[in-house]
Amino acid sequence: MNHSQRGISTIVTAGILLSSVALMGTGLVTWSQSNLTERQANLSTSFSNNINKLKESLVLEHIWFDPVPFVNMTLTNVGTNSINIVEIEFRDTNTLQTIQKHDISDGALDPSASYSFQPNFDYTLYQSFTIVITTERGSVFSNQATTP
């Protein structure tokens, strides 16, 4: 081997090494960026969902009973975020069994807005039941009521 041959192979080897390092490095960086961006997005979504859920606040402002089978209730959004009520369920307070369940399609409430709901309900005198209200974000608000 003369000096010139050894020099060429050294350069080639070096080039291969550098190319390999560059490729590996690029891949690694690309992977890490992609991974972190995805996690950041997940974190952002999770944060947003949980924070908004946390800010949801709903009260059963008034409930009154007309002669059977009519019950009237007014729910008010007392939080700072809008709420979308998607389900209202009546449960037996003792057995926790569902008495009736209603899907709500018009339950979007701005802050301070109220929603009136008048389902038919064959209640009996002095009957206690639990009203479970579920929002689109998954918050669950529970109130108890007793018929007159």
Added chain:
Amino acid sequence: MRRRGLSTVVGAVFFVIAAATSITYITYSMDTIDNFAQTIAVNEVEQSNKENEKFEITRIKIDNGKFNFTLQNTGNIPVSIARLWVDNKTDSDWIPAKYTIDKSISPGGTKYNIGQDIPLFALDTQAYDVKLVTKRGNTLPVSINSDVSANLYANLIAMPDRVTDEFTTTLVLEIVNNMTSNDILTEISPTITCGSRLVPVTSITPSSIDTLEKGDIAIFRKVYKADGLAGDTSNCNAVLRTGGNTIGPVTVTIQDPAFASQSATALESEGLTCCKTGDDTIVFHDEAQGVPPISNSFQIYSGLPELNGVTKELDITTPIRYFTKNDTDVTVDIPSGSWDLTFVYNSNLTPSGISIPNMAYFFDDNFSVNDSSGNNLSLNPSSTPPVIIVGGDVHGHDSAQFDGANTYYSIPFSSEDNDIGSQPQTTAGWFKIDSSQAGRGTIYRVESSDGAEYYDISFDTLLDKLQFRYFTNGNGAIEVLCESASLSLDTWHFFVAVRDGDDTCSLYVNGGAATTKILGSDGTGSGAKNVDIDSQPTYLGYDPGTGNYLDGEIGYIMHWESQPITTEALADALYDANYGTGSHKLRVEYSITDQVGTELGGSENYIHEESDVLIPFGDPQNSPTGTQWHEFVYANTLSNSTDPSSEFHFGDNNRLKIEFEWNNDSSANSALLGMNLDVDDTGYSDNIGTKLQIPMPSTPFTSYFVWNINDDLTFTITNAGPEGMWPLFSGTRVIFEKVDSGEAYAGLLKSFNATSSSQNMDPEKDGTFLDVNKKGVLEFFKPKTKPETGLGYDIVPDAHYRMYVSIVGYDDRGSNVFRTFYVGVVNVCDTTC
């Protein structure tokens, strides 16, 4: 070496990129977590605020058909009342309704008149469930006017239940709101009645209580005097509400005089007051000492009346003014809120220049006595009575509606009041003829037993004219007739019919000139000039001879026996007089003045002024409460718009001035009736009478009583009877309680009506005898923390004290006398006052 260097550079570049990415992610994550934590913290604060939000209803009333809540924020964060839910529990058809309130209350603050501006007409006869909702979602449900018979503790006791003839016993009714629900009882107006052996001395006090919250106790008292023989008994009962359950009975037995029973003797203070009033209640007094040197000026302060009532006639020439005392040491701040001025008043029955009629009927649905003239001639309805139309007449007063078929009133004969036999006679009134009236509709008629002679005011629909006719039936007599011009049907008209001579008449209609006799003459012979009435009644709405009935309404009827109204001006004045909702028109002014009564001026010192305050007719003989006085509350919500805290500020030496001016109005059907104000009246049902209720001031306005500590400390009383009495040295005291700190001082009794020091009192020497209706002067030793005789004192001068005088004695029937006077807030000064 060069390769290693290149690798190092490449590696470093990747390291920097990886490190930067990692740091960015970690920073973002930490920021996110921080945001999350802050959100949780804020949420916890909101939850905490919601839990700490506290407010109470301190008062509920139904005023003029509107709920009137007074709310107090009892927590330490602001409360915003967003909505009010109302459910009528009496009316089963009622649908719960939601009303927007949107009122904020600062911590510790009070908000008045909540509910007054919502479009709901509430009845105090009906029960309501109401719920107040805050913006944070908290609710306060209460029930109003629930069935008070349920689960309610009420007890009636007599103190004492054995009483000597001519002595008094006090019936005490206790009511405890012990209902398990959160019900608030409102407008509680119980009645206490006893058998005939007990004669009521006072009306029930208080006459009503606005609000009784859960756990609260209400106590009502009514004093009776025994009137019977030993062994007689009377049962007493109480009823909380008309138709409600009866409480009692409690039996009161009359017995022979017993030793040392409590005396019925009453003492009155002079220029001072008896019981304690709230600092926010300003009472109108008749005394004028210490007021500014302006005519017709009198005192006001927070001390109960001490006189038996003084009538102030409001006239157009001189306004009447009331001033609080100026005080160099006291500044008073009045927060924004409701100023309720309660007039206790009645109206003159006729305009100036017209005498009181012999009969006056206003057909008022509320009144038990029909004749407002004071002669008490009853108004007897037919078996099918006329219908009272509430607010039906031209001025908004009640009217009587006659059906044209079989309804009328008759008034029994009285030779002094409605014997229309001889001239002069005057009858006046408002009437409205229905278009369905057939033929002649009789308004007022008196006729002889055979129907031949008569005095008649009726409307002839064939002519559409009002006719005033009378016939004396003497030889050659011809019916005397005055008649109006043609009048429209279904319209209110006013007439004054006058028989002003033997065969003359005048008829004034709707304020116009008189129509005088059209035809007719009296006859000759005995009694020929008289309409000969023996004992025949007067009829309203009916002619018994022809069977004519009135189809229409009568607003009021007045009749003057043997008195003519002789001029058109007087007839016009009667036409203009308003007996309805606007009988009086007042200018009312509240202002801040200096010590001589000059208004300070400037918007910061402006309180309120209104020129046309309309006050309804207050029948001088009748009122819903059975007294001659009526109440009218002139209510305003006032605040100082130029002050940051909306308060009115009364600096040292400033006074509050209240000024009334009776505002005459010469336009047709307007106020022309005089008005009488009742002030300083201990006999009024709530023991206050005319008063002004203001928001609770920072410090009470001082009374007019000033004591210079260098002067003798004296107090004058009057014995109103029925027995004479001696004051006792033991127990008779003067007490001073410092307003700002509550420190108390008391002084022993030094003398009573003494003219020399040898007459001074001591534990072995009582005071001199004080006969009925006589005055006595109590002199006290100067107040000390440890009361004793002697010259020294330790009461601190130049300060303000609540002053009480407690008198113990015995009367000439051996009974004990106890009485405590609350003088009010007095200025105790030194050297100069």
